[in-house]
Amino acid sequence: MSGLFGTFNIAKRGMFTQQKALDVTAHNIANANTDGYSRQRAKITTTRPFATPSIHNTAEPGQLGTGSQIAAIERIRDSFIDFQVRAESSILGQYSTREKFLSEVEGILNEPTDTGISNLMGEFYKAWQDLSKHPEGSNTRVVAAEKSASLANSINHTYGQLEKLKENSKELTRSAVAEVSALLDQIDKLNQEIMTVNVSGKMPNDLMDQRDMLLDEISSKFNIKIEKSNYEGINLKAEDSNLNMIKAVNNKTEVNRLSYVDSIDAKKDPSTGQYTGDIEVTYYKLGNKLSAENKVTVTLKMDPADQNEISRIKKELEDSRVIWTNVNGEPVDDNGVSLGTIDSVTGELNLDPTKSFNTSLFKPSKGELKGLMSINDDIQKYENDLNRLAKSLAWSVNAIHTKNIDKNDQILFFVNKDGGSEDDINASNIAVNPEIMKDVMKIFVGSSKESGESDNERALAIAGLKDTILMIQDIGSDIKTREDLIGVKGSNGFDTAPNEFFIKNNVKGMKMDAYFKNMVNKLGVDAQEANQTAKNQRKLLASFEESRLSISGVSEDEEMTNLIQFQHAYQANAKVIATIDELLDVVINGLKR
Incomplete structure (x- = not known):
């Protein structure tokens, strides 16, 4: 109704409206440093005006308003920027994981250093070269045996460290799966609470902030797809799958x-x-x-x-x-x-x-889980490369060491320390024969068992492996035995002149030290790619997060300005009430006089 009491009600509503706006401003200021908080804004609208003129009410110059009200408390959020942040978080999660593990692989291979496999291979060849110069001496035999053992031990150790790293990646995968399960349970619970509050007509802004934080966190694990539902609920899937992980309508039989x-x-x-x-x-x-x-x-x-x-x-x-x-x-x-x-x-x-x-396998295209899966595959490839190197070393040396020796008198230089066959030698079990380590005079240096002290043909051939080109890359596929490598499949075989113990080159293969260096170079390229991509992603993600903060973050200066604005409006409404009080005093008490 119009009149003084109508004006009084308008001012009263105005005070309540400004008070609620002050509450929202105070909430924003209180959460200025709260992670994941989105600033809120009181949406002020007019209340329903007096009805239009009719036979039941008085016609007036215009439709008279009745004051203001808080229509909603809005959360300031840009869903498109959220999408961009989560998409880039998935990529960062993948490459930061690869960056970390590939850096550890580089540390394990420890190249180039004085204690790395490359340097030990050089010392191995040099020791056999020295032995070929002094085939009669025991000292050069000891050095050759020790340098060979050092190389084998280094290959063993490197393989063992890679195995530990692979086990670590598996445990991190399990931990990530458990963490994802916990996050999904929290998101599901918040999802149901949000819908319950929204059905009652209220906007659960703080709960939605908490849910968005969890969605940001889970997006780093794998790429996610969010489908909005009624009452501010969401359905959540992995981007690479049709299966529901969170369902707005809480049907557990459809959740995976x-x-x-x-x-x-x-x-x-x-x-x-x-x-x-x-x-x-x-x-x-x-x-x-x-x-x-x-x-x-x-x-x-x-x-x-x-x-x-x-x-x-x-x-x-x-x-x-x-x-x-x-x-x-x-x-x-x-x-x-x-x-x-x-x-x-x-x-x-x-x-x-x-x-x-x-x-049933989960195969994400991005995220931390994708990074862990890819690094497990990479480590396995490096282990396979080491296995090929160990086999080529053992088989080629053994082929020279046993050539033209009666089978009963043959002594393998490299053996499988686990007790398996020569065919099963790999990076984890290659070792110098314990018989040779106990008695270095069992090393065959010359062309035959009865050769003289100056005969060095066999030692010279082993030293010559430094420049021998072998089909190392085919070991494990077409080449599975020593005979395959130093025979028909490997197309190497033995030379006939000037030294029948030299293994012939195969132009389609590569040298052993070159093969290992190629492995190290590939690792360097992979690590550099992961490092650069992760670095670029961090910058890109930081720019998106800065954009999100510029929209959703709390500006204390802006909130203080709003505080003063709402304070003055509150005081003005209070002044209107005081004025109405004076006018009513004139009407009520002034008439008596």
Whole structure:
């Protein structure tokens, strides 16, 4: 209604409105340094005016207003910048992980240094060259044996350190999976609270800030896709998958999580060394190894005749180590179809024979998990390179050391210290024969067992391996034995003149020291790429975060200006009430006089 009491109500509403605006300003100032906080703004609108003129009310010059009100408390946020920040966070998570691990691999290889493999290979060749000059002496034999042992030990140690680093990457993968599960549970809980508050007509700004912080955090683990739903709820998926991780309508049967593959054991026939077709896989639900109830085992049955397929499936599992599971911990494919059921007593997964377990593998294209998966593959490649180097060294030296020696009298210079065959020598087990280390006079230096003191042909040939070109890169694929390398497949063989112990060059191969240097150079390029990409991503992400702060961050100067503005408006409304009070006093008490 109009009149003095109507004006009084307008001023009263104005005071309440300015007070609420002061509350919002005070909240902003209080959270000026709160991580993830988005500044809020009171949206002030007019209240419903007096009705239009009719036969029931008096016509007036204009539609008279009735004051102001707080229509909403808005959160100042730019969703497009949030999208950019999260997309770049995924890329940074991937390359910062690669940067860290590749830097550690560089430290393990320790090249170029006086104690690195390259330098020890040089000393190895030099020791054999010195032995060829003094074949009659025991001192040069001792040096040759010791330098050979030092090289073998260094290869062993390097391989062992790479294995430890690979185990570390696996543990970090498990930890990341467990962390993702915890983050998803928190986001899901906040999601439901936000919708509950929003249904009641209020805007849960602070809860939405908390949810956005968690979304920022999880985006560094892998690239995410957010779909907005009713009542400020969201559906959350991995960008590379169709499976729901968070669902606005809290239907648990449609929600999926990640689990960690702890071990992959591809069974082999000890007599043939071939895969039997059984791959035993153990995984832990949600990456939680603290409880035995979370452990699930499954045996994959494959065709033993298809050795390449078994090897491929095994490698895919080792490279990823993360699978999709439903709420029961059963693996699912990308359409959410369960691949089997878990026996509640034994904890074994009864796999559907028509399904492939590998369809449950989680393969993100970006993020920390992608970085860990790629680094595990990279480390395996470096280990394979070391294995080829160890095999080429052992096989070539052994070929020269045993050539033209009766089989009963042959002594391998390099052996498998684990007790396996020469064919199974690799970077982890290569060692100088203990017989030779005990008695260096068992080193064959000359052309035959009965050769004279000046005969140095065999030692000279081993020293000549420095310049020998071998098919090292084919070891493990086409070349699986010493005979393959120094024979038909390797196309090397022995020379006939002037020294029949020299191994012939194969122009399609490479020298051993060059092969190792190529490995180190590739590592350097990979590390530099990861370092530069991570550096660029940090700058780009910082610029996006600065843009987000310029929009959502609290400016204390701006808030102080608003504080003064709302304070003056509050005082003005109070003055209106005081004026109305005086006018009412005139009307009520003045009429008596």
